[in-house]
Amino acid sequence: xxxxxxxxxxxxxxxxxxxxxxxxxxxxxxxxxxxxxxxxxxxxxxxxxxxxxxxxxxxxxxxxxxxxxxxxxxxxxxxxxxxxxxxxxxxxxxxxxxxxx
Amino acid sequence: xxxxxxxxxxxxxxxxxxxxxxxxxxxxxxxxxxxxxxxxxxxxxxxxxxxxxxxxxxxxxxxxxxxxxxxxxxxxxxxxxxxxxxxxxxxxxxxxxxxxxxxxxxxxxxxxxxxxxxxxxxxxxxxxxxxxxxxxxxxxxxxxxxxxxxxxxxxxxxxxxxxxxxxxxxxxxxxxxxxxxxxxxxxxxxxxxxxxxxxxxxxxxxxxxxxxxxxxxxxxxxxxxxxxxxxxxxxxxxxxxxxxxxxxxxxxxxxxxxxxxxxxxxxxxxxxxxxxxxxxxxxxxxxxxxxxxxxxxxxxxxxxxxxxxxxxxxxxxxxxxxxxxxxxxxxxxxxxxxxxxxxxxxxxxxxxxxxxxxxxxxxxxxxxxxxxxxxxxxxxxxxxxxxxxxxxxxxxxxxxxxxxxxxxxxxxxxxxxxxxxxxxxxxxxxxxxxxxxxxxxxxxxxxxxxxxxxxxxxxxxxxxxxxxxxxxxxxxxxxxxxxxxxxxxxxxxxxxxxxxxxxxxxxxxxxxxxxxxxxxxxxxxxxxxxxxxxxxxxxxxxxxxxxxxxxxxxxxxxxxxxxxxxxxxxxxxxxxxxxxxxxxxxxxxxxxxxxxxxxxxxxxxxxxxxxxxxxxxxxx
Amino acid sequence: xxxxxxxxxxxxxxxxxxxxxxxxxxxxxxxxxxxxxxxxxxxxxxxxxxxxxxxxxxxxxxxxxxxxxxxxxxxxxxxxxxxxxxxxxxxxxxxxxxxxxxxxxxxxxxxxxxxxxxxxxxxxxxxxxxxxxxxxxxxxxxxxxxxxxxxxxxxxxxxxxxxxxxxxxxxxxxxxxxxxxxxxxx
Numbered sequence: 058x059x060x061x062x063x064x065x066x067x068x069x070x071x072x073x074x075x076x077x078x079x080x081x082x083x084x085x086x087x088x089x090x091x092x093x094x095x096x097x098x099x100x101x102x103x104x105x106x107x108x109x110x111x112x113x114x115x116x117x118x119x120x121x122x123x124x125x126x127x128x129x130x131x132x133x134x135x136x137x138x139x140x141x142x143x144x145x146x147x148x149x150x151x152x153x154x155x156x157x158x
Numbered sequence: 159x160x161x162x163x164x165x166x167x168x169x170x171x172x173x174x175x176x177x178x179x180x181x182x183x184x185x186x187x188x189x190x191x192x193x194x195x196x197x198x199x200x201x202x203x204x205x206x207x208x209x210x211x212x213x214x215x216x217x218x219x220x221x222x223x224x225x226x227x228x229x230x231x232x233x234x235x236x237x238x239x240x241x242x243x244x245x246x247x248x249x250x251x252x253x254x255x256x257x258x259x260x261x262x263x264x265x266x267x268x269x270x271x272x273x274x275x276x277x278x279x280x281x282x283x284x285x286x287x288x289x290x291x292x293x294x295x296x297x298x299x300x301x302x303x304x305x306x307x308x309x310x311x312x313x314x315x316x317x318x319x320x321x322x323x324x325x326x327x328x329x330x331x332x333x334x335x336x337x338x339x340x341x342x343x344x345x346x347x348x349x350x351x352x353x354x355x356x357x358x359x360x361x362x363x364x365x366x367x368x369x370x371x372x373x374x375x376x377x378x379x380x381x382x383x384x385x386x387x388x389x390x391x392x393x394x395x396x397x398x399x400x401x402x403x404x405x406x407x408x409x410x411x412x413x414x415x416x417x418x419x420x421x422x423x424x425x426x427x428x429x430x431x432x433x434x435x436x437x438x439x440x441x442x443x444x445x446x447x448x449x450x451x452x453x454x455x456x457x458x459x460x461x462x463x464x465x466x467x468x469x470x471x472x473x474x475x476x477x478x479x480x481x482x483x484x485x486x487x488x489x490x491x492x493x494x495x496x497x498x499x500x501x502x503x504x505x506x507x508x509x510x511x512x513x514x515x516x517x518x519x520x521x522x523x524x525x526x527x528x529x530x531x532x533x534x535x536x537x538x539x540x541x542x543x544x545x546x547x548x549x550x551x552x553x554x555x556x557x558x559x560x561x562x563x564x565x566x567x568x569x570x571x572x573x574x575x576x577x578x579x580x581x582x583x584x585x586x587x588x589x590x591x592x593x594x595x596x597x598x599x600x601x602x603x604x605x606x607x608x609x610x611x612x613x614x615x616x617x618x619x620x621x622x623x624x625x626x627x628x629x630x631x632x633x634x635x636x637x638x639x640x641x642x643x644x645x646x647x648x649x650x651x652x653x654x655x656x657x658x659x660x661x662x663x664x665x666x667x668x669x670x671x672x673x674x675x676x677x678x679x680x681x682x683x684x685x686x687x688x689x690x691x692x693x694x695x696x697x698x699x700x701x702x703x704x705x706x707x708x709x710x711x712x713x714x715x716x717x718x719x720x721x722x723x724x725x726x727x728x729x730x731x732x733x734x735x736x737x738x739x740x741x742x743x744x745x746x747x748x749x750x751x752x753x754x755x756x757x758x759x760x761x762x763x764x765x766x767x768x769x770x771x772x773x774x775x776x777x778x
Numbered sequence: 779x780x781x782x783x784x785x786x787x788x789x790x791x792x793x794x795x796x797x798x799x800x801x802x803x804x805x806x807x808x809x810x811x812x813x814x815x816x817x818x819x820x821x822x823x824x825x826x827x828x829x830x831x832x833x834x835x836x837x838x839x840x841x842x843x844x845x846x847x848x849x850x851x852x853x854x855x856x857x858x859x860x861x862x863x864x865x866x867x868x869x870x871x872x873x874x875x876x877x878x879x880x881x882x883x884x885x886x887x888x889x890x891x892x893x894x895x896x897x898x899x900x901x902x903x904x905x906x907x908x909x910x911x912x913x914x915x916x917x918x919x920x921x922x923x924x925x926x927x928x929x930x931x932x933x934x935x936x937x938x939x940x941x942x943x944x945x946x947x948x949x950x951x952x953x954x955x956x957x958x959x960x961x962x963x964x
Contacts, residue, residue, distance in 0.1 A: 058799050059806050059846060065908045067810045067843065071817050073901035078821030080760050080893030086871055088756070090820055090833050093864065097840050100856075104847045107923075110914055114924040114932040117849050118940075121933075124852075124859050125944045129951035131864045135871040136955040142875040760889055764896050770903045 064105040071098035083149050085138045089131060096127040163206045163288060164235045166245065169195035170281035174274050181270030188270035192277045193256045199284060200249035207242040236290035236353060240418055240483060244287045244411075247490045250613070251407045252280050254606040258498055259399040261603040262505060266397075272312060276403070279305035283408050287415065292341045292351040295416070299337070299376070302409050303330050309404060310396040322392040329389040333379015340372025356422040363427050370423050370430035373416065374437075381413025381467045384441040388677055390464055394456040398501030401456060406463050406493035414470045414486050421479055435475025439566045442468030444674065446573035450580070451671045454510050455500050458581055462536065463493060465570060469551060472567060478554030480621075485547035488617050492535035492544055495610035499529040502599040502607065503585065509592075512584045519586040521596040524604040526586050528611040533582045535614040537575035538637040543618035545633065550621075553629040568636055575640025583648040780850050781922070806846050813839035826872055834865040848923030 071094055078091030100120045107116020141147075173195035177188045184191065256276055263272050282301030289295045304327075311323025345351055347361050347369075377383070382390040393405050404410070417424065417434060424431045442465045449461035466489050473482035502525040503518060504510055519526035535544035548571060555564045598604070647659075660667050669675070750761075784802060816836035823829045837860040844853035924932070933941055 059803055061913055062908050063806075063810070064843070064847065066905055067813065069901055069904040069908060070814050071840075072904070073897045074814070074817040074821055076763060076900065077893055077897040080756050080763070080897070081890045082821065084826060086826060086868060086875070087821075087829060090829060090868060093833065093860070094817055094820060094836070097837065097860070100852075101840065101843060101847075104844060104849045104852060107849070108847045114929050117852055117924060117929060118932055118937050120849070120852055121855060122940055122944050124855060125948060128859055128864055129947050131867060132951045132955045133958075135867055136959045138871060139874055140958050756889065756893075760893050760896060763900060764892075767896055767899045767903065770900070770907075774903065774906065 061105060061109045064101060068098045068101040068105065071095075071101065085141070086135070089134045089138070092134075093127060093131060096123060099123060162202055163237050163245075164233075166199045166202050166206070166249075166288065167281045167285040169198045169202075170277040170284065173277035174281060177270050177274030177277060181274055184270055186269065188273045189256070189260045192273040192280075193253060193260075195277060196249065196253040196256055196280055199280065200246075200253055203242070203245040203249045203284075206237060207246055210237050210239065210242045232291070233294060234290035234352075235288045237288075240415070241287050243483070243487055244415060245284065247487050248280070248283050248287065248408050251490055251494045251610070252276075252283075252403060254609055255399050255403045255407075255494060255498065258402075258501075258603050258606040259397075261600045262399055262501055263397065268312070272309075272397070275305055275308045275312070276399075279309065279404060279409070283412070286412060290353055292344065292353075295419075296338065296341060299334065299380070299412065302404075302412060303327065303334065303380075306330070306393070306404050306409055309400040310393045312396055312400065316395070318392075319395040322389075322395040326389040326393050329386050330379040333376045333386050336372045336375025336379075337377075340369045340375070343372065344369050353419055353422075356420055366423065366427045367430045370420075370427065371433060373420055373423070374430065374434055377413035377416045377471075378437065379413070380416070381410050381471070382441075382464050383413070383437050383468060383471060384444060385676070387441060387445065387464050388680060391457050391460045391673075394454070394460050398456070398497060398504060401460070402494045402497035402501065405460065406497050407490040410463060410467055411486050411490060414467060414474065414482065417471065417474050418479065418483055418486075421474070424474075425477075431475055431477070433475070435472050435560070435563060438468045438471025438473075438475050439563050440468070441465070442472060442570045443566050443573075444468075446570045446577065447670050448673050449577040450573060451667060453513055455503065455512050455515075455581065455585065456497075456510055458512070458577060459493070459496055459500055462496075462574065462578065465574060466493070466536070469548075469567060469570060472563060473551040473554060476555050476558040476560055476563065478551060478558070481547065481550040481554045484621055485551055487620070488535070488543040488547040488614070491610055491617050492532045492542075492614040495528060495532040495607060495614055496536065498603070498607055498610065499525050499532060502603055503529075505599055505603070506596045512581060514592040515585045516588045516590040517586070518590075518596050522598045524598060524607060528604075528607040529586065530582060531611045532614055533578045537578050537641060538571060538633055539641075540630070540634065541618065542615050544614070545630075545637075546618035546621065546623070549626075549630055549633045552633060553626055556629070568632070571633070571636045572640045575637045576644045579641045579644035580648055583644060587649060780845050781848070784845075802846075806843070809839050809842040809846075813843065827869070830865060830868045830872055833868065834861050837861050837865065850923070851926050851929055 075091045075094030075098060078094065079088050082088050082091060100123055103116045103120045103123065105116075107114070107120075170192070173192045176191050177184070181188050256273070259272065259276070263269055266272065279302060282298045282305055286295060286298035286302060289298060307323045307327040310326050311319045313319045314323070341351065343365070347365055348355070379386045390405055390410070394401055396405075424434065445461045445465035445468060449458050449465065452458050452461060466485070470482045470485050470489070473485065503515065503522065506522060506525075507515055507518070509515070531542070535542040538545045538548040540546075552564065552567055552571070555567055672678075787801070813836055816832045816839060819832035820829050820836060823832060837856060841853040841856040841861075844850075844856060
């Protein structure tokens, strides 16, 4: 009923928004949230392909795994943000530029 | 015939080598080495002499030296009456003088060196006498010249002695150059250099005259004839034995010997021979006049030598070969005797000015009487040797028909007698003119005096005696006149007559006592321009040559500075420029390292977009 | 099951004269549109707490989208994991670190414009590719999803290894979080 392209376009839009957010947000938590968006866009793609191309359960299993990975990465990321906040007393990524020349 | 004559020079040469190398260790024994060698030479010379008297003359070859282009030069020995006589004279006189030197040079520091040089001289002189071609002669000629230089400037700490040595060497060198040119000319025209060939050379007269005169140049230098006589008086700076041996008896006789040896060449053309006579005459007269007003005992004898050599040249020049060579022999004996006596006197009173001496006959009997004997000989008083030889010269001059030259020779003989007895009367007679502590010399010095005196008396009888009453009367008259005038001046009218003569002939006196200003003329004409030329050359060297060198150095400095600038600004500039470019590039590119993660992600996705764009538009 | 619900819903709707499919499609577009809106809210809102809430709502919408794709289990799992755990974590972290109330802090950094351009470009490229690419399947595709039972069986048999790995990764993340988050380490 709903054509495949529309799901894929939805995924692309979410991906683009997540990309924009990852590039522009000034706080680390904002970036992490954007990354969650990107991962979800990927999930949408996977499940779309699973429904329309019809490999047995691969797409959904993969999407499940992606969700688990996203969770793990969110956990670690947030812990790191908290650790950095403890050390540098800032959440703004512009200040986290020790690698600068 | 005994073929051992070539050994004669060898022994003195060996003695020279030994004394030079081991003199320091031998010290006083070096005299024995020299005298021993000299004595052996004397023995062999005697044997040769006797052999020559018995078997006649000849020459033989000793060894080959050079041969090129069909011409060969050999070492050869010539044995004939002339060379045998000279050999005997040189060995006898040389040995006696060396014995005398033991005493005279006893306190000298360089005792052994003296005897070494004496041996070298003996060897060279004997080699000269024996040589049978011009090349050998020239070698030994130079050898005796060298020894003369070494021995005149033996006491080289005194600047006068050093200068005298140089003057002698340079003046004789001028003569030697003429000799060398003559030898070369002879070789290139005739291809032979042997003395025995000189009688019959097939070349034209002009060439013969030229060669003869050039060879005579050498003789003029060595025998101190005018105009190259200036070195002999100054050579008296050397020790008296040196003056006796070299400058009285032997070396100066080498010139006369040369003319005698090459007589055949001179005889070929009349013009060259007459030149010899005239030069001889001028020299004899001039030197005799100078001797009459000189006050230095050795210089009087030096001028006397010059005068007597002139007389010998005069004799040879008019064709009197026998007279000239005879006088050569007798003169050697009594001149050596006179010099040794003078040396003995100087050794005793430590002055050479005769007007500081006087009355020495009483204190130095042996020296004094032998001195008188020598003076009698040179004055030509019979029956001493000098009378016979001088008489022969005078008669030969007249016989060959040269009245003017005869007159000159006669006047010279008179002057000879005069100045000789002036010397005798002032030194040996009268009262001492200053404080003198005279004592007789040791036996080692007086014995040779006695032997030489004996020779002076009896040497005249080696030749067959010919009595020519007229000529002999003239000779005796001349000698007596000379002695008489000397007596009048210096014994009878002492201090008055000489002074009055001096004031009356003041101009003449000044001219003569300044030796005719010959030295001054040479100084002005030759020496000063030469020195100035040397100065110019030196200035040229320091300014131009050194200037060029300094210029190159200066240019090198400038080049170095340019290179420094180049290195500093350009080379370093290039290096710095590469470094700066790297810095600039890095300054640009390091801005990528913002340390800002989102920048990195942006760049990554930007790249991704580009890649997708390229893929979509069909690019590879 | 969901399909049945929707069918019942669509039957009711059908009674009101609307085509059955239309409701389904319309609801999809609504949910998709809401997801986009909330996603934009995530990236554009100034207050970071609002961003977190917006994220939660967006994830809800995405779960709804999953329903349309016959992935019922995944939709529930999405709600449970994402909204229930991850967003909660985010809110915890925000509370611990961020300065929420300050309105003067600019939310976007200096490279906003460039990254907007790049994102738009990539989005356009993707849409271009999606529309232009010959996808293998047609609309008349698999009607039903694999179903829960098949999913579980697949997870335990064919994909057992990745499943174990995932559990290991989750364990590592847990340990890492505890280690890094410990207050005493310096």
